[in-house]
Amino acid sequence: MENYAFLILLVVMFGAFYFLLIRPQRKKQKEHQDFVNSLKKGDRVITIGGMYGEVDSVGEEYVVLRVEDGGKLKFLKQSIMGKQPEQT
Structure with a gap:
């Protein structure tokens, strides 16, 4: 038992x-x-590293973000943490 x-x-x-x-x-x-x-073009997001950007293009495994100075950075999709909070 x-x-x-x-x-x-x-x-x-x-x-x-x-x-x-x-x-x-x-x-x-x-x-x-x-x-x-x-994710689609124009979405404003934040990465896990704290970088803010706007989605410029989306691939199968990556996302290209346009940052504030106009530069473009390529990130793995999994490194996108979430949508950027609305600015007040």
Whole structure:
């Protein structure tokens, strides 16, 4: 009987671990993937390095950003953190 109780406890702990840690992380990854796949020319974004820019072109694995001085920089899509907050 003790073996079953230990097994049940192990399953419950794994379930809690999955629902508290793994599942939310997967959801966040999917949301980010959907975001980078929806990028289009003209979107104002920020990179994980803190650079702001406007999307100039989008490739399969990369995004070209136009920065404030008019220069263009090429980034991997995964390095785009999010949309630039609206300026007030």
